[in-house]
Amino acid sequence: MTAPTLPAPSGTRPRRPAPAARPGRHVLTDTSAMIGRSLRLVRREPDELLLALVLPVMLMVLFVYVFGGAMSVGTDYLTYATPGIVLLCAGYGASNTAIAVEQDMSGGIMDRFRSMPIASATVLVGHVVASVVKNLVTTAVVLGVAHVLGFRSDATALEWLAAVGVIVAYIVAVTCVATFLGVLVRSPAAAGGFGFFMLFLPYVSSAFVPPGTMPAWLRGFAEHQPVTPVIETIRGLLVGLGSDAQPVADLGPTAALALAWCAGLVVVFLVGAAWVFSRRRRQ
Amino acid sequence: MSPPLVRATGLRKSYGSARRPVRVLDGVDVTLAEGEVLALLGPNGAGKTTTVRILSTLLRPDGGTAMVAGYDVVHDAARVRQVISLTGQSAAVDEKQSARENLTMMGRLAHLPRRFVRGRVDDLLHAFDLGDAADRRVGTYSGGMRRRLDLAAGLLTRPRVMFLDEPTTGLDPRSRQTMWEVVREVVADGTSLFLTTQYLEEADQLADRVALIDDGRVVAEGAPVELKRRVGDAAVELTFTSAEDVARVGLVGATPDGRVLRVPTDGSVAHVRDVLAAVAAAVGVEPERWEVRAPTLDDVFLTLTGHAARTRDEEAAA
Numbered sequence: 001m002t003a004p005t006l007p008a009p010s011g012t013r014p015r016r017p018a019p020a021a022r023p024g025r026h027v028l029t030d031t032s033a034m035i036g037r038s039l040r041l042v043r044r045e046p047d048e049l050l051l052a053l054v055l056p057v058m059l060m061v062l063f064v065y066v067f068g069g070a071m072s073v074g075t076d077y078l079t080y081a082t083p084g085i086v087l088l089c090a091g092y093g094a095s096n097t098a099i100a101v102e103q104d105m106s107g108g109i110m111d112r113f114r115s116m117p118i119a120s121a122t123v124l125v126g127h128v129v130a131s132v133v134k135n136l137v138t139t140a141v142v143l144g145v146a147h148v149l150g151f152r153s154d155a156t157a158l159e160w161l162a163a164v165g166v167i168v169a170y171i172v173a174v175t176c177v178a179t180f181l182g183v184l185v186r187s188p189a190a191a192g193g194f195g196f197f198m199l200f201l202p203y204v205s206s207a208f209v210p211p212g213t214m215p216a217w218l219r220g221f222a223e224h225q226p227v228t229p230v231i232e233t234i235r236g237l238l239v240g241l242g243s244d245a246q247p248v249a250d251l252g253p254t255a256a257l258a259l260a261w262c263a264g265l266v267v268v269f270l271v272g273a274a275w276v277f278s279r280r281r282r283q
Numbered sequence: 284m285s286p287p288l289v290r291a292t293g294l295r296k297s298y299g300s301a302r303r304p305v306r307v308l309d310g311v312d313v314t315l316a317e318g319e320v321l322a323l324l325g326p327n328g329a330g331k332t333t334t335v336r337i338l339s340t341l342l343r344p345d346g347g348t349a350m351v352a353g354y355d356v357v358h359d360a361a362r363v364r365q366v367i368s369l370t371g372q373s374a375a376v377d378e379k380q381s382a383r384e385n386l387t388m389m390g391r392l393a394h395l396p397r398r399f400v401r402g403r404v405d406d407l408l409h410a411f412d413l414g415d416a417a418d419r420r421v422g423t424y425s426g427g428m429r430r431r432l433d434l435a436a437g438l439l440t441r442p443r444v445m446f447l448d449e450p451t452t453g454l455d456p457r458s459r460q461t462m463w464e465v466v467r468e469v470v471a472d473g474t475s476l477f478l479t480t481q482y483l484e485e486a487d488q489l490a491d492r493v494a495l496i497d498d499g500r501v502v503a504e505g506a507p508v509e510l511k512r513r514v515g516d517a518a519v520e521l522t523f524t525s526a527e528d529v530a531r532v533g534l535v536g537a538t539p540d541g542r543v544l545r546v547p548t549d550g551s552v553a554h555v556r557d558v559l560a561a562v563a564a565a566v567g568v569e570p571e572r573w574e575v576r577a578p579t580l581d582d583v584f585l586t587l588t589g590h591a592a593r594t595r596d597e598e599a600a601a
Contacts, residue, residue: 026394033391037377044379044420108373112436115339115369115446117361118392 030118034126041100042130048096052134056089056142063208064149073210074245082146083234084207087227088199089142090167093135094174095198097127101182102191105280121274124179131175132168139167153238163237166255169262170230174198176266180273183280206243207231226261233258286353288444288475289315289338293347296333307333309499310347315444320476322490322507324483326584330499331479332372335448338477339369352443368437369446374429375436378422382413382432385421386439393440400439407435411465427458434465438474445469447478451485463488483583487511495587503587514586517577518545519558521570532565534558550575 043049063085068077104110104123113120143151155163181194202208204218205227211219222228228243235241236251248254294311297304308330315321323331336342338349340360348355354362369375376385383404390400408417411431421429430450437445450466451459466489470476480486486493487507495503495510503510521544523529529539537546544562548554555575563569 029394030392033388037380037388040384041377041379108371108375109377111336111339111341111369111371111373112375112389113392114341115364115367116389116392117364117394 027119027122030122031125034122035129036126037123038100038126038130039133042134048093052089052093052138053141055092056085056138057145059085059088060142060145060149067208071209075241078146078149078151079239079241080235080245081208082142082151083231083238084202084205085146086139086142086167086234087170087207087231088202089138090135090171091174091198091202091227092195093138094131094171095178095195096192097131097175098178098182098185098191098194099188101127101179102185102188105183106186121277124183124273124277127179127182128172128175131178132171135171136164136168139164154240155238159237162255163234166230166233166237166258166262169259173226173262173265173269176269176273180269180276183273183276201225202227202231205231210243210245212244226258226265229254229258229261285317287314288317288319289313289349289351289477291334291338291347291349294334294337294344294349295346296330296337296342296344307499308337308344308347311496311499311501313494313501315475315477317443318473318475319492320470320478320490322486322493323477323479323496323501324481324486324493324583325479325496326481329496331496332448334496335369335371335446335477335479339367339446340364341369366443367446368440368442368444369448370433370437370450371448372452374421374433376421376429376432379420381418381420382408382424382435383417385432386436389436390439395439403439407438410468411435412461425458427454427461430454430458430462431465434462434469438469441472442474444475444477447476449479449481452481459485483578495583497584497588510583510587511578514578514583517548517550517575519548519555520545520574520576521558521562522572523568523570528568528570532562534561534565544570548575550577 060082063081064078068081071077071080073080101124104127110120110123113123153160178194182191185191204214204222205211205225206222207227211222211228214222232243232248233251233255235243236248236254240247242248291311291313294308295306296308297306299305307328311330311334313321313323313334323334325331333342337344338351338356340356340363343357350356351363352366356363376382377388380388386404386407387400390404391397395403408414411434413428413432413435416424416428421432424432434447434450447466451462454462463485466476466478470489476489478486478489490507493505493507493510494501503513505513523542523544526539526542529542529544532539532544534544534546537544539545546558546562548558555573559570559573
């Protein structure tokens with residue numbers, strides 16, 4: 001190999017003048033660069049991408065053809081369970097953000113970001129946005145498979161829009177919890193544990209069976225955990241039914257509760273993530 | 284005289300719990316002048332990385348102060364970050380992005396104009412011999428390529444001070460040579476360099492000045508030549524069949540050590556031949572084996588600190 005030659009110093013940009021300490025000035029540039037980065041990283045994670053596409057198909061087949069026949073929920077089980085499968089897949093996909101964040105925290109790249117004049121917390125924003133994009137794709141796949149299997153919605157365009165909005169809110173909420181865990185834990189295995197949790201949380205809600213069929217102690221949890229109002233809202237918007245398979249009269253209070261849960265989770269865990277993030281490496 | 288570009292005074296840092304703190308830095312004083320290359324030389328666990336992390340604003344010191352380009356690394360971290368670049372030990376690039384994507388991203392994060400970044404990235408890829416692999420994912424790169432990319436990523440902005448933490452640890456000799464050439468180019472470009480290394484040879488090759496760090500303190504400082512003079516030059520080591528043979532050699536400046544006789548040398552063929560001839564004439568017995576040994580980090584430590592260089596792990600095991 002020949003001796004490398006650096007680009008001519010004279011022809012390039014001069015050394016920076018007296019620095020101005022305003023790291024917030026470039027927040028938009030930093031954020032968009034970080035979003036671009038996270039989206040590229042997500043696209044190049046073949047295992048995760050495959051899982052995001054295969055999991056919906058598997059779950060759909062499992063619920064509709066394996067369990068579906070034995071379920072009696074008062075309506076066609078495909079109609080009843082599709083919103084739940086949407087949330088299950090999106091929530092699981094969002095929980096994997098914890099792994100990506102943990103990798104960044106333990107890798108050398110965070111040192112580089114922190115030693116540059118950027119708002120390094122924007123790296124977390126990149127992960128959140130990438131998670132929303134990725135899991136909306138998953139959601140589209142779930143709905144596509146459901147459609148092929150015979151799922152039909154009588155929702156208006158406005159109701160569809162509202163349903164997608166609630167799904168996005170749910171994805172963002174789960175992603176924020178995942179981000180918090182990602183900056184908190186110190187190993188990939190611990191970060192992966194959240195995915196396991198999110199894979200099971202929807203089962204103890206009104207996603208797949210009416211909570212009324214559960215024993216009282218479990219029903220208490222099922223009726224008061226965040227997944228239930230989110231599910232009820234989406235099911236109400238898409239197929240107009242409640243967990244008891246009866247038409248819903250007024251969806252307002254449930255939707256408000258769902259959005260309140262999501263907003264609460266976002267605020268608490270995003271603040272927590274930012275707090276841990278800023279302290280973890282500089283002790 | 285202008286003040287030094289980097290000045291650390293009495294840096295202290297401990298890790299671990301408040302009850303059982305592990306002291307890593309115990310009053311590090313070190314400076315780097317504008318245009319200078321300083322090598323912080325020491326064994327594993329001496330405090331090299333911790334010092335660099337404090338100077339590059341990643342870590343707060345427990346005590347002492349550090350100024351870079353006139354700004355305090357704790358209170359004015361944002362300003363310090365404008366003039367430095369850090370290339371740490373673990374590769375600070377994304378494995379799933381290509382070299383070009385990594386550099387372009389870093390260019391945007393450095394807030395450089397897009398068109399400038401495009402040209403600069405091409406120049407750097409070419410200069411660091413990564414042109415052919417520019418669009419391949421970094422995950423497929425060799426260790427040497429990764430280090431070069433890492434270094435290139437720190438050079439998008441032409442920083443005033445570059446911190447390089449053990450740039451060639453774990454590289455094969457050929458990649459190490461290439462890395463040294465690249466580093467020399469960076470220095471020729473006018474960047475002041477704060478380098479850490481475990482290798483005396485590397486410090487000798489690259490640095491204007493060496494600061495020897497041991498157990499959290501800078502124990503010696505000086506130009507490589509000066510340091511080596513204090514340690515002594517290379518030596519011819521002659522191994523005889525018995526210690527009596529060694530004792531019978533009356534060579535000026537030679538030190539006996541069991542069956543081994545050490546004779547300082549400049550390493551030239553002529554001198555080594557003279558030494559061998561003189562030894563053969565004096566004893567009448569040829570030595571069994573001979574080798575020329577250059578002073579190592581161990582020799583430096585033995586001479587300047589009175590004990591061998593020990594890593595933290597060994598201390599913990601002891």
